[in-house]
Amino acid sequence: xxxxxxxxxxxxxxxxxxxxxxxxxxxxxxxxxxxxxxxxxxxxxxxxxxxxxxxxxxxxxxxxxxxxxxxxxxxxxxxxxxxxxxxxxxxxxxxxxxxxxxxxxxxxxxxxxxxxxxxxxxxxxxxxxxxxxxxxxxxxxxxxxxxxxxxxxxxxxxxxxxxxxxxxxxxxxxxxxxxxxxxxxxxxxxxxxxxxxxxxxxxxxxxxxxxxxxxxxxxxxxxxxxxxxxxxxxxxxxxxxxxxxxxxxxxxxxxxxxxxxxxxxxxxxxxxxxxxxxxxxxxxxxxxxxxxxxxxxxxxx
Amino acid sequence: xxxxxxxxxxxxxxxxxxxxxxxxxxxxxxxxxxxxxxxxxxxxxxxxxxxxxxxxxxxxxxxxxxxxxxxxxxxxxxxxxxxxxxxxxxxxxxxxxxxxxxxxxxxxxxxxxxxxxxxxxxxxxxxxxxxxxxxxxxxxxxxxxxxxxxxxxxxxxxxxxxxxxxxxxxxxxxxxxxxxxxxxxxxxxxxxxxxxxxxxxxxxxxxxxxxxxxxxxxxxxxxxxxxxxxxxxxxxxxxxxxxxxxxxxxxxxxxxxxxxxxxxxxxxxxxxxxxxxxxxxxxxxxxxxxxxxxxxxxxxxxxxxxxxxxxxxxxxxxxxxxxxxxxxxxxxxxxxxxxxxxxxxxxxxxxxxxxxxxxxxxxxxxxxxxxxxxxxxxxxxxxxxxxxxxxxxx
Numbered sequence: 001x002x003x004x005x006x007x008x009x010x011x012x013x014x015x016x017x018x019x020x021x022x023x024x025x026x027x028x029x030x031x032x033x034x035x036x037x038x039x040x041x042x043x044x045x046x047x048x049x050x051x052x053x054x055x056x057x058x059x060x061x062x063x064x065x066x067x068x069x070x071x072x073x074x075x076x077x078x079x080x081x082x083x084x085x086x087x088x089x090x091x092x093x094x095x096x097x098x099x100x101x102x103x104x105x106x107x108x109x110x111x112x113x114x115x116x117x118x119x120x121x122x123x124x125x126x127x128x129x130x131x132x133x134x135x136x137x138x139x140x141x142x143x144x145x146x147x148x149x150x151x152x153x154x155x156x157x158x159x160x161x162x163x164x165x166x167x168x169x170x171x172x173x174x175x176x177x178x179x180x181x182x183x184x185x186x187x188x189x190x191x192x193x194x195x196x197x198x199x200x201x202x203x204x205x206x207x208x209x210x211x212x213x214x215x216x217x218x219x220x221x222x223x224x225x226x227x228x229x230x231x232x233x234x235x236x237x238x239x240x241x242x243x244x245x246x247x248x249x250x251x252x253x254x255x256x257x258x259x260x261x262x263x264x265x266x267x268x269x270x271x272x273x274x275x276x277x278x279x280x281x282x283x284x285x286x287x288x289x290x291x292x293x294x295x296x297x298x299x300x301x
Numbered sequence: 302x303x304x305x306x307x308x309x310x311x312x313x314x315x316x317x318x319x320x321x322x323x324x325x326x327x328x329x330x331x332x333x334x335x336x337x338x339x340x341x342x343x344x345x346x347x348x349x350x351x352x353x354x355x356x357x358x359x360x361x362x363x364x365x366x367x368x369x370x371x372x373x374x375x376x377x378x379x380x381x382x383x384x385x386x387x388x389x390x391x392x393x394x395x396x397x398x399x400x401x402x403x404x405x406x407x408x409x410x411x412x413x414x415x416x417x418x419x420x421x422x423x424x425x426x427x428x429x430x431x432x433x434x435x436x437x438x439x440x441x442x443x444x445x446x447x448x449x450x451x452x453x454x455x456x457x458x459x460x461x462x463x464x465x466x467x468x469x470x471x472x473x474x475x476x477x478x479x480x481x482x483x484x485x486x487x488x489x490x491x492x493x494x495x496x497x498x499x500x501x502x503x504x505x506x507x508x509x510x511x512x513x514x515x516x517x518x519x520x521x522x523x524x525x526x527x528x529x530x531x532x533x534x535x536x537x538x539x540x541x542x543x544x545x546x547x548x549x550x551x552x553x554x555x556x557x558x559x560x561x562x563x564x565x566x567x568x569x570x571x572x573x574x575x576x577x578x579x580x581x582x583x584x585x586x587x588x589x590x591x592x593x594x595x596x597x598x599x600x601x602x603x604x605x606x607x608x609x610x611x612x613x614x615x616x617x618x619x620x621x622x623x624x625x626x627x628x629x630x631x632x633x634x635x636x637x638x639x640x641x642x643x644x645x646x647x648x649x650x651x652x653x654x655x656x657x658x659x660x661x662x663x664x665x666x667x668x669x670x671x672x673x674x675x676x677x678x679x680x681x682x683x684x685x686x687x688x689x690x691x692x693x694x695x
Binding site: 071075076078079082083086131152155186253254256257260261276279280281282 | 306307308309311312313314315316318319320376464508
């Protein structure tokens with residue numbers, strides 16, 4: 001067995017595949033398949049683009065009869081629907097207009113009028129979703145699957161590698177990890193959990209032999225005004241950023257479930273989110289605004 | 302199985318349709334890939350009412366113990382399951398039926414109390430465990446003083462796209478019957494029976510919460526299919542019963558599974574229809590509800606209904622010699638219906654899972670959906686209680 005590493009940018013972040021295979025051709029073929037899958041999902045679901053599948057679905061869903069969506073999209077919408085229910089409406093894929101108000105590029109706090117205006121266009125409960133038919137009755141509603149798709153893509157990429165016969169390796173999409181399988185000698189992979197204030201600097205190193213690790217935090221696209229950080233985790237009910245953890249990392253049997261758990265805990269804030277993580281029983285690591293870690297993930301450093 | 306909390310179940314349930322099947326199912330169990338289990342059960346048939354019985358009305362009782370081991374071998378590429386069973390059977394069993402003066406049936410039970418042991422070993426090897434496509438080879442051997450059975454089978458599961466799984470396979474069994482006291486009681490000294498079975502099924506993932514499976518099964522038996530211990534009251538004579546030397550059976554089944562992740566529950570509904578060349582046909586409907594209560598508690602109440610129409614050659618007795626070739630008064634070939642209610646309680650404590658349960662079974666001629674009017678005097682009611690544990694280890 002030889003080790004191979006493939007780095008590539010996708011989904012707006014640095015990505016890598018570490019694979020162990022008998023020869024370079026096997027590793028390269030698995031990597032190509034995994035990259036193609038990640039690129040496919042990025043192309044299909046990126047909310048930064050106006051010309052892709054998601055944009056076409058949203059356009060089609062604005063008609064009186066809505067639009068029938070494909071199975072994969074339906075599965076993602078079902079998942080988003082379930083997360084909306086399980087988070088008491090805090091997880092909301094229609095929250096895009098609110099999220100954009102708090103985008104780093106704006107450099108200023110939104111006004112109350114802007115927030116009220118955005119809130120009027122937001123709300124999964126105002127969307128008609130009866131699988132497989134989606135209808136967006138409110139003008140201007142957009143769907144943002146960014147909170148799910150990267151983790152889903154990591155799991156899919158790992159499965160692509162397994163389907164190609166590479167059974168040992170790890171997929172890293174911007175710090176969200178999906179293990180293809182432990183090292184060929186059975187040892188777990190060493191992985192860094194990115195620090196909330198400096199994503200390039202891991203704040204902890206862990207061992208992971210299977211499943212996935214995902215981190216949700218306010219280090220990306222955070223708005224800093226008057227020395228105060230406003231996270232990109234927005235509570236769609238108030239329209240304001242959640243004041244809570246700086247980041248939450250979760251380990252689960254899949255990156256998708258880890259990511260959903262981490263995102264929901266972030267949205268629920270310190271007290272409720274902490275209780276939710278303990279109830280889930282999955283290994284987790286929270287970092288508070290002062291950079292103090294807590295949780296049940298055993299860190300090596 | 303170690304059960305996840307309600308909120309984790311809800312999360313896993315929601316994610317299931319987006320994950321490869323292997324990972325969705327692996328996610329719902331605990332990480333331990335090796336399991337040892339033990340179960341003790343006590344099956345106890347009710348005594349027959351003495352008024353219509355000759356002999357000891359105390360019927361069959363079976364105490365059984367099953368040891369199981371489920372382990373990954375060859376770097377996880379294969380899953381090996383081993384089961385060892387030991388049973389002790391005692392009591393008397395229905396022997397033949399006599400007509401009384403009004404031609405009503407009187408059940409005669411075997412006079413001597415039977416006491417026997419059965420030991421069985423079975424092994425199943427699955428390649429690519431956890432993958433959506435895999436193959437299982439199995440073999441089993443069962444031995445009693447008067448009965449030996451050797452069987453082997455193979456089963457293949459094949460994913461057809463994301464939402465469809467094809468299953469198919471077959472098995473073969475060779476049984477040897479060597480009745481006790483053969484010379485004394487005019488029984489056959491040694492006989493054999495061969496059985497072959499083939500099946501195919503399709504499972505559809507309907508949505509993230511539900512799966513529907515439909516299947517067909519064909520069974521063929523050839524050889525000595527008669528019960529060597531049963532007699533038949535034929536006109537004025539009491540003679541060994543006699544059944545055809547061949548039997549073909551076709552069965553269709555439907556299984557529906559629906560999970561209600563938000564309340565940590567799931568519904569299982571199974572239906573089976575079977576018809577054979579002896580004229581027997583049967584319906585089985587079973588409904589079970591799996592309910593988690595957090596902290597590792599789980600309760601499974603279940604209800605099963607069964608209805609059978611008699612084999613053509615079944616009758617309690619023959620009053621006149623009518624030249625029939627096959628004849629049996631075995632109640633298991635008569636027309637009857639049955640209700641079974643059961644409840645199973647499980648509690649996970651770390652790597653242990655404790656399980657206790659009980660089942661009550663009641664059968665009666667009047668519960669059948671259809672079938673002949675021939676009386677079936679020896680229909681059984683029984684109670685089964687069991688307790689056991691599972692232990693998961695790395």
